[in-house]
Amino acid sequence: MEQIYDNIILGTGPAGMSAGVYAVQYKINSLIIGKEPGGMMVYAHKVENFPSYLGIPGFELIQKFLDHVNQLNVPISFEEVVKIEKKDDIFNIYTFSGKIFKAKTILLTLGTSRRKLNIKNEDKLIGKGVHYCAICDANFYKDKDVCVVGSGDAASNASLLLSKIANKVYQIIRGDVLKGETELHEQLKNNPKINLIFNNEIEEFVGEEKLEKVILKNEFNNQKEIQLQGAFIEIGGIPNTSLLKELNISSDNHGFIIVDEFMRTNIPGIWAAGDITNTHPGFKQIITACSEGSIAIFSINQYLKK
Ligand SMILES: Cc1cc2nc3c(=O)[nH]c(=O)nc-3n(C[C@H](O)[C@H](O)[C@H](O)COP(=O)(O)OP(=O)(O)OC[C@H]3O[C@@H](n4cnc5c(N)ncnc54)[C@H](O)[C@@H]3O)c2cc1C
Numbered sequence: 001m002e003q004i005y006d007n008i009i010l011g012t013g014p015a016g017m018s019a020g021v022y023a024v025q026y027k028i029n030s031l032i033i034g035k036e037p038g039g040m041m042v043y044a045h046k047v048e049n050f051p052s053y054l055g056i057p058g059f060e061l062i063q064k065f066l067d068h069v070n071q072l073n074v075p076i077s078f079e080e081v082v083k084i085e086k087k088d089d090i091f092n093i094y095t096f097s098g099k100i101f102k103a104k105t106i107l108l109t110l111g112t113s114r115r116k117l118n119i120k121n122e123d124k125l126i127g128k129g130v131h132y133c134a135i136c137d138a139n140f141y142k143d144k145d146v147c148v149v150g151s152g153d154a155a156s157n158a159s160l161l162l163s164k165i166a167n168k169v170y171q172i173i174r175g176d177v178l179k180g181e182t183e184l185h186e187q188l189k190n191n192p193k194i195n196l197i198f199n200n201e202i203e204e205f206v207g208e209e210k211l212e213k214v215i216l217k218n219e220f221n222n223q224k225e226i227q228l229q230g231a232f233i234e235i236g237g238i239p240n241t242s243l244l245k246e247l248n249i250s251s252d253n254h255g256f257i258i259v260d261e262f263m264r265t266n267i268p269g270i271w272a273a274g275d276i277t278n279t280h281p282g283f284k285q286i287i288t289a290c291s292e293g294s295i296a297i298f299s300i301n302q303y304l305k306k
Helices: 014-025 039-043 058-071 134-141 153-163 182-189 242-247 286-305
Strands: 004-010 030-034 076-078 081-087 090-095 100-108 112-114 145-149 168-172 194-197 200-206 213-218 223-227 230-233 237-239 270-272
Touching (some): 004 014, 014 058, 058 076, 134 230, 153 194, 270 286
Parallel strands (some): 168 194
Antiparallel strands (some): 090 100, 112 237
């Protein structure tokens, strides 16, 4: 007879792995499916804010999560999910390799993809000068020159944070205004270490082993170079929701899944946790993903008991 799980967790990042640990504690018959262990954490050079480790590379930390889940014998299937459909109150999960998994409830922890600039040498220099999370990686740039790309609160906060560590911070803004909180704008303008560069975009990153400089282009197509060691791209994340379209899950204006305090979506039987949700914008972290994954399982357990 075909197996119908009580719950399937989609995603093998910190939200999904934590959910797996709690599923065992609640004795929920769960399966975790994810493309690969990790998600965003594998990009974290060194995680310095997860309690229990003063500093640990992201890929090592996720391996520890995976070891924990394996020792608890939570089944994990490393597969890419390509489609999810709900039929007669059962969720059918289709994978790229052609498998179909079935469950009474699902927990979506598919995370986000970083919004990139998609310019020359960006991929090559990720983690070697090009970063997407100032909260995470600012400390590597003590007394160095860096830039932040973006005009919103995330970018402005990144510049202010970096100004406490780096020697000089260039904030590169495509248009002629800063967006978001005006109070932050005053702080930026009054900060002697921060140099706001309006009406400019980075055209190219330059460097072989690590970032050496950026080439900027202004609205008149004039180019200029800035020598620096770090670039922080703070133009937001894109939630990985493309395969969820047919499920009619409510999302906010930016595409993040709307959840309540128990991580329930608007669709009965579907929960979401971690970076993919609309909770605490601007503060998406490993610890918050873990917390949401565990809360979701608490709620799923209550639902299944009914
Ligand atoms: C460069 C960088 C550095 C960071 N540093 C830190 C730090 O120092 N400290 C900190 O707390 N946070 C840090 N973060 C943030 C942190 O990594 C995220 O908040 C956290 O990973 C979110 O966890 P998540 O489980 O919600 O999503 P993710 O970790 O993104 O996991 C999503 C999972 O879903 C899977 N998935 C997606 N689509 C599919 C599909 N179609 N089929 C199957 N599986 C799929 C992925 O494979 C992945 O396993 C950093 C982020 C970045 C980008």
